[in-house]
Amino acid sequence: MNKFPRKRNVDGDSSKSARGSSQKKGLQHDGFEHRARKRFGQNFLHDQNIIQRIINAIHPQPADHMVEIGPGQGALTRKLLANCGKLDAVELDRDLAAYLQQTLGEDPRFEQHPGDVLKFDFSTLSDNPRSLRVVGNLPYNISTPCMFHLLNYSHLIQDMTFMLQLEVVNRLAALPGDEDFGRLGLMMQYYCEVEHLFDVPPGAFTPQPKVCSAIVRLTPHRELPVQVLDVRCLQDVVRVAFTQRRKTLKNSLRTLISEAELNKLSIDLSLRPENLSLADYARISDSITRIASSGSKALEQKESYVE
Numbered sequence: 153m154n155k156f157p158r159k160r161n162v163d164g165d166s167s168k169s170a171r172g173s174s175q176k177k178g179l180q181h182d183g184f185e186h187r188a189r190k191r192f193g194q195n196f197l198h199d200q201n202i203i204q205r206i207i208n209a210i211h212p213q214p215a216d217h218m219v220e221i222g223p224g225q226g227a228l229t230r231k232l233l234a235n236c237g238k239l240d241a242v243e244l245d246r247d248l249a250a251y252l253q254q255t256l257g258e259d260p261r262f263e264q265h266p267g268d269v270l271k272f273d274f275s276t277l278s279d280n281p282r283s284l285r286v287v288g289n290l291p292y293n294i295s296t297p298c299m300f301h302l303l304n305y306s307h308l309i310q311d312m313t314f315m316l317q318l319e320v321v322n323r324l325a326a327l328p329g330d331e332d333f334g335r336l337g338l339m340m341q342y343y344c345e346v347e348h349l350f351d352v353p354p355g356a357f358t359p360q361p362k363v364c365s366a367i368v369r370l371t372p373h374r375e376l377p378v379q380v381l382d383v384r385c386l387q388d389v390v391r392v393a394f395t396q397r398r399k400t401l402k403n404s405l406r407t408l409i410s411e412a413e414l415n416k417l418s419i420d421l422s423l424r425p426e427n428l429s430l431a432d433y434a435r436i437s438d439s440i441t442r443i444a445s446s447g448s449k450a451l452e453q454k455e456s457y458v459e
Contacts, residue, residue, distance in 0.1 A: 197227045197289055197315070199356035204231075206367060209349050210287060210313050212236040217278060221269050221288030221298065226252055228287065233262055236285075240277050242269045269298055274305040282310045282372075289315040292361075296320070296336065299370070303343050306372040312344075313369050321348050321366040333426045335394045339387065341430055342378070344370040378434040385444075386437040393425040393433070400424060409440050 197203060206228060212218060212235040223229040223241045225248065233239045233256065242265045243249040249266040256262045265272065278284055286309055290298055295316050302312060316324075319332075324340050325348040326332035340346060352365040380386045389408060396404040402411055402421035414421055417435050419428070 197224075197352075197356055198358050199352075202352055202356045203227055205350065206287075206313070206315070207231045207235075209367060209369070210285070212285070216285050217283050219274070219277060219284050219286045221286065221290060223252060224248060224289065226256065228289070229256065232287065233259060237261065239263070240265060242267065242272050244268055270294065270301050274302065274308060278308055281307055284309050286312040287314070292317045292320075292363075299340065303372075306343060309372055311369055311371045313349075313367065315352065315365055315367055318351060318364040318366040321368045324348075324368055324370075328429045329427055331426075334397065335390050338390050338430055338433060340370065342376065342383075342386070344372050346370055378431050380434045381438045381441040385441045386433060389433055389437045389440065393428075397425045401428065405436070409436065409443070413439055413443065 210232070212232050214235070214237050216236040216238075218232050218236045218239045220229055220232060220239060220241045223243055224245075229239065229241060229252065238261050240263050241252060243252065244267065246266060249264055253264045257264065274284065284305075286302060288298075295314070299312075299314070302309065320336070322332045323334060323336045325346045326334070326337045337346070347369040349367040349369055352367065354360040354362070354364060357365075389405065392408055393401070393404050400421060401419065401423050402414065404425055405414070411421065414436070417439060419432055419436070
C-alpha cells in the first residue's frame with residue numbers, strides 16, 4: 153500500500169496561526185496534505201461546530217450501517233465510525249482513498265470502496281430493506297445525478313443526509329406556489345420526505361466555495377404519497393411543464409395532452425406549472441398513460457382484424 157505524503161508535523165501544541173495555515177493548505181494534524189481538486193468539486197469541511205451539528209442531526213447508533221459518499225479527509229468519517237456499527241465509504245480521489253485506508257483501514261467496521269459513486273452498486277452493501285443510512289458532502293456538479301442514482305436503491309435506504317448547495321436544498325424542499333418549486337423538488341418529493349435542516353456558511357470549508365450550503369435529510373417514503381401508472385410518464389410531464397414554466401398549463405403541455413382531456417381532470421388550465429401539486433401532475437400523467445394504452449390496444453385490435 154502506498155503511504156500518504158507527509159509534508160511536516162502538526163501537533164496539538166501548534167499555534168493558532170499554524171492551524172489556520174494548515175487549514176488553508178488542507179493539512180491534517182497527522183501531517184497529511186491534500187490540495188482540493190477542482191475537477192472533483194472538492195471543498196473540505198473543517199468547522200468543528202458544523203461537523204458536530206451534522207453528527208447530532210444524523211445521530212448514528214451502534215446498530216447503524218452507515219454509507220459515506222465522498223469522505224474526503226475524514227472530517228465526518230471518524231465521528232461516524234466512533235458511533236456506528238459499520239461504515240462503508242465511497243471515494244473517487246485515489247489519494248484520499250489511500251489516506252483513509254491507511255488511517256482507518258485497521259478498524260474491521262470500516263470498508264473503503266474507491267471509485268465513482270454514479271457507477272457504484274449499493275445493493276452490494278446490503279440486501280436488508282431500509283438498512284443503509286447514507287451521508288455525504290456531495291460535490292455540486294454531481295449532486296442531482298447522485299441523488300437520483302441512489303433512488304434506484306431506495307428500498308435499501310433508511311435515510312440520506314447530504315451537504316448540498318443551498319439553492320439545491322431550497323429547490324428540493326419547495327412547495328407548490330414557491331418560486332423554487334420545480335422539476336427537482338417534485339420528483340424528489342415523489343420518492344422522499346424532504347427536510348431542510350440548517351444552512352452552512354462558505355467559511356466552514358477549505359477552500360471556501362462561492363455559495364452557501366445546507367444540510368438536507370431525505371427519507372424514502374414507506375408508502376408513496378401518490379401512485380402513478382407509469383413513473384416515466386410522470387417524469388416526462390414534469391420535464392415538459394417546467395421547460396416552459398412561464399407558460400400556462402394549457403400551453404406548456406399541449407404536445408402531451410389535449411385541452412379537452414385536461415378539462416376532464418378539473419384542473420385550472422390558466423395556472424402555471426409551479427402552482428400545481430404533485431397530485432395534480434399524477435392525475436395528468438395517468439390520463440396520458442391511459443390514452444396511450446387505449447390507443448395501443450385499438451391498434452393491436454385493428455392489426456389482428458386485418459390478419
